[in-house]
Amino acid sequence: MALPTTQKQWLIQGTGKGFETLVYQDAPVPQPGDNDVLVKLQGASINYRDLIIPQGKYPFPLNLPIVAGSDGAGTVVAVGRNVTKWKPGDKVLTLFNQGHQSGAVDVKAAHTGLGGCIDGTLRQYGVFNENGVVAMPKNLDFVEAASLACAALTSWNALYGLKRLEKGQTVLVQGTGGVSLFALQFAKAAGATVIATTSTAEKAEVLKNLGADHVINYREDPNWGETARKLTPGEEGVDHIIEVGGEGTMTQSLKAIKMEGVISIIGFLGGAHPKDSILEALSHVCVIRGVYVGSRVQLEEMCKEIEKHDIHPVIDKTVFTLEKAKEAYEYMWAQKHFGKIGIKIE
Incomplete structure (x- = not known):
């Protein structure tokens, strides 16, 4: 199946003007490098961190403008020529700090946060290093799995x-x-x-x-x-x-x-x-x-336990679509939610 050349995404253009700096736009579908995977994102989730970045209140590194969102899950649709861990059709979820593979977090790893320093998940397609995603728990759907990346870890x-x-x-x-x-x-x-x-x-x-x-x-x-x-x-x-x-x-x-x-x-x-x-x-x-989220090794361990015990995240009754992501931000800011706010991506 031929992949599209353009996609929809949410871009954080700057900080200090609240959610008005979030822009819904057309963008090219990124191409995977030799060690990357291209993921068709099908679920995302919103964190408090996502709300305070455009307001200029986030205390960790940023590299704006940036595609918003750290939490995503979807299906691998293409892999780079050196990738051996994944194949098209694999279901994966994103690692929050892409460089935090194991052990303690350090300054370098703290500068690899999705939706802060690296383009995030509020888009239809994303490219990630093959070590920047892990296998989804088989007992969860895409929106549930997406909610694990930050809060659960x-x-x-x-x-x-x-x-x-x-x-x-x-x-x-x-x-x-x-x-x-x-x-x-x-x-x-x-x-x-x-x-x-x-x-x-x-x-x-x-x-x-x-x-x-x-x-x-x-x-x-x-x-x-x-x-x-x-x-x-x-x-x-x-x-x-x-x-x-x-x-x-x-x-x-x-x-x-x-x-x-x-x-x-x-x-x-x-x-x-x-x-x-x-x-x-x-x-x-x-x-x-x-505590600043966690490593890939911890995420893999956690996902195995979620599958083993059939744990399901608590997802708010209102699930938003990608084009309504700014409404999801406002909904969470108004504290109308219970549990995680999910976004379904078509």
Whole structure:
């Protein structure tokens, strides 16, 4: 089958003017180099990171103008002459930092983020190095698989990248965003106890349906850190905390953490200036760790476990099409979503 020569894509032209810098345009279909694969993208997903890049609030490297989006999944339609890992017809999903293959992230790898430094996934066709994609879990569709690239891998890295989660341990997740929901599902698959925090009875019910053992309404219980600690064996505290709130939640996370436990800082939705000193890590004898997605090796490990346990991402009921991607940005910015926002690409 002959491939088209042009495609549709979303380009971030600059920053500082909000979503108005996102432009939907025609562009050439890229050609794979000797070590590349050409992927017909069929699913994508939106992250908070995608929202703050055009607003000029993203703290990591950028190379604008750039095709938006880091999360994609699709089918390989052509391969370079040196490629041996893939063949046309293979179903793959993208690696967030294309240069982060294994081990710890470094400065070089941090400059290879899709949709930030390298053209991303909000387009119909994309070229990626053969090591910049991994096999899709067979139990997921394209939109579900696309949602794994950033939020799921970040959760996996938080739970397994530094101090591996073990059966019988306790994990605390904050809220109902994509990272927290993935962490909940991964922790339950590992045989851990999960404590979740949320703000409404409706969301609490969803968290319980996903397997949360305990749910605390932080609006009703502002001292939820102590409450969480009391729910752990011997009231010793939580082994892993998925910290997404920042300024609004760190004090309580410190109250909940176990000695030698790990607080993985993944976001700062409640602000980026917590009143707690970094010396609190010493007084609580814990690790406070920033997490920046994860490596190809971790992504492959995670995908195998997703397939093994038949884990399905929580996808918001509203799935957008490619041409409606800017509406997806606005929908997420207005906090109308629950779980991951999916985009179907034709």
